[in-house]
Amino acid sequence: MKTSPPLDAPTRGWALLTTALALLPLLLQLPAVLAVGYAIAAIAVAALAWRHTVPMSLRLLLIAVMLVAIYWQMGPRPGRDSGCALLAAMLAIKSSELRTLRDARSLLGFALFAPFSAFLLDQGPGTLLLALAAVISTLLSLQRIADGEAGRASAAITQQLRVVGRLMVVALPLALAAFWLVPRLPTPLWGIPERAVGRPGLSDTMQPGEWIDLMADDSPALRAQFFGPVPAASQRYWRGPVLTRFDGRAWTRLDSQRHTAAPRLVAADVRWDYQIEYEPTERRQLVALDLPTTAPADTQLDADYSLTSRRPLTALTRWRLQSTSYRQFQPDLPPLLRQQALQLPPGFNPRTQALGRQWRSEAGGDEAAIVQRALQWITGEFAYTLETPLAGRHSADEFLFEQKAGFCEHFSSAFVVLMRSAGIPARVVTGYAGGVRNRFGDYWVVRKMDAHAWSEVWLSGRGWVRVDPTAAVATERIYDTLEDRLGRANAGGFDVAGQWNQLAQLGDWMRRGWNDMVLSFDARRQQQLLRPLGIERLQPAQLIALFAVLALLTVGAMIRLLARGERERDPLLRAWHRLGARYTRLGLAREPHESATAWAQRVEEKHPGSDLPLLSQRFSDARYAGAQSDLASLLADLRRHRPKPGART
Structure with missing residues (x-):
């Protein structure tokens, strides 16, 4: 077997730079601990192996x-992200060979x-753009x-770079054709559609300390565009899982509610x-403006008026929805559901239960007076803060009688326990609240940090009624956002936060455009691609x-361009071909069977004094006989040479 030549320093440097560029987009999608560790390992191995x-x-x-680190960060369950982490680990030490x-x-x-592989995660x-940079660097290497x-x-x-640019230009039509025309599959290509490490988001449970990470995440959870009236701030509650069981x-959610039809709803105007x-x-959980009236295709509306997708939401999805305000929501409460909405585990929160029984007596x-009394108590004595210690055994007692400070997780949970203690059916509803209007695209952005939990109590004659105990203390947390407050800061001088907010809105508008043009291009839009030309469905x-x-x-054009590029890589050959093109435009093209000397002699016989035979001989000597003494002057003469006036067939 022929031995491969050893690497020189510049080529090694290009190979390592390309590897780093290829690894970067994948590292950005992995947990920070793994990404930093792999980057350090890759640099150390490359330096040692130099x-x-x-x-x-x-x-x-x-x-x-590295395997231990993957197990530590992602656990034993396989997934797309753990597979990508394993690939990154292998690539980080590959330069040792x-x-x-x-x-x-x-x-x-x-x-x-x-x-x-990074596209499997984002x-x-x-x-x-990072992947494109890695591909260009690979071609150069x-x-x-x-x-x-x-x-x-x-x-x-x-x-x-010119050669690579031509390759990219030729390949672009093929890539666009594949994107637009290759039939879309209903399911992902990869075998394991889920991730080993879940993303922050709404779940079927709520327990102390679980929401801190979610509320610290300012990335978008959803974008909403309204067709017609826009709900007031007090109505922008995005309903998610409804939690009734408390241990x-x-x-946690009631399993019986998942498979029961939505109850009667008396809608308002x-x-x-x-x-x-x-x-x-x-996950499969969706949210909708409180309350959705129907379930879109491929979703299910359960008895709690929560929407669930039939497939895991592994990619950006779009849903057209209708919602309504209501006068009555399940005014006839089934006995079993009443019992479950009053259930309290024995041996927990004795002070809260005693207070509820006292208020009932x-x-x-x-019952409406009991609800109002609780809200007045919260308004007068409670504060909103994220700096709250982790709850102990009697979480409601600790919050209501000792701490009197917390966030929505504490307020909603303790309020429901208090209402149940007073004999009022109640439950916790989770979702999002609020949203910020994007001025560039006229749509609303709801971020993960807008995650919220509120309460529903059942009142005779009205059914379930939304009660938000957190709003009694921190109205801005429900009807306002951190971005709004930053935008109003520094009104007397240069508003740095406000300027940053405008840039963030512009960036989100551009990202929404990308989502619309690329990520939302599904099978339906693909089949309607030629509708403007009168073809309804492909x-x-x-x-x-x-x-x-x-x-x-495209492949034909690529082959032709590559062949031409290889022929004209030599500047001498490129100058000779351009000279021939000038004669071709006059009808004096060189025939395929003619040598350069024979062609020049034919032109000279028809049009004496062209000096073409001498140039042809010098070109042949330099190209095939290795005569390099006057290469610079030959190149200049070839580039300057023009056919004599009147030189036509």
Whole structure:
């Protein structure tokens, strides 16, 4: 087997730079601890392997440490993110085998898996741009490797970039044709559609301390666009899971409600028509403006008026919804559900239960007065803060009688316990509250930090009624956002926070455009691609046929461009071809069977005094006989030469 030439320092540097560019988009999608650890390992291995062979024992140790780190961060359950983390770990130590040009080509081929694997975790424009940079760097590095194997010096970087640019321009139509015309599949291509580590988001449970990470995340949870009236701030509650069962610490959903039809609802006159873009959560839970009237296709509306998707939400999804305000919501409460909405575990929160029984005896049958009394107590004595210690066994007692400070998780939970203690059916509702209008796109952004929990109490004649105990203390947390408050700051001078908020809104508007053009291009939109031309629906066979035609045209153009680029890589040959093109325009083209000398002689016989035979001889000597003495002057003469006036066939 022929031995591959050893790597020179510049080619090694290009290979390592390309590997780093390929690894970067993948690292940005992994947990920070893993990403930093892999980056440090990759730099250390590359530095050590630059001059010395990395011992096998050290490589095995690094592999073991990385596997332990993946298990520590992601657990034993396999998923897309754990698979990507394993790929990043392998790529981080792959440079330890970098010795020859063949090794460099192998490393580059392996590195290209990284940016494309990053698309399994994120399909944003940032990931695309980083992947494109890695691909361009890979093509440049492969050019250097090819030059090294051929034993020739690499061309200038500007010329290499021109060649790569032509390749990218030719490949772009093929990529667009594949995006538009390859029939979309209803399910993902990868075998494991879920992630090993869940993303922050709403879940079927709520327990002390669980919401801190979610409320610290300012990334978008959903974007909503209204068609017609926009609900007032006090009505922008985005309903998610409804939690009824309480074990003294955690709130969970009732399984019986998931498979029961939605109960009777007496709607008011106000209705809202809107569309939401829901960010991927890897779960099935959806949210809708309180209360949704119908369930869109592929979703289910349960007895709690919570929406659930039939498939995990692994990608951005769009849903057209209608919601309404209501006069009565389940005015006839089934006995079993009443019992469950009054259930309290024995041995928990004795002070809260005693207070509830006392208020009931004092109010008699006026349940609305009990609710109002609790809200007045909260308004007068309670504060809103995230700095709250983790609750102990008697969480409601500790919050209501000792701390008197917390956030929505504490307020909603303690309020429901208090209402149940007073004999009023109650439950916790989770979701989001509020939202900020994007001035550039006229839509509303609801962020994960807008996650909220409120209460519902059942009152005779009205049914379930929304009560938000947190709003009694921190109105701005419900009807306002951190971005609004920052925008009003520094009104007397230069508003740095407000300017940043405007840039953030512009960035989100651009991201929404990307979502609309790229991520939301589904099978339905694909089949309607030629509707402007009068073709209502494209069948899969028609899509494949169109793609095949465009692919053949593109590949043909690519082959022609590559062949031409290879022929004209030599500046001397390029100058000679351009000279020939000038004669071709006059009808004096060189025939395929003619040599350069024979063609020049034919032109000279028809049009004496052209000096073409002398130039042809000098070109042949320089090109084929190795005469390099007057190469610079020959190039100049070839570029200056023009056919004599009147030189036509």
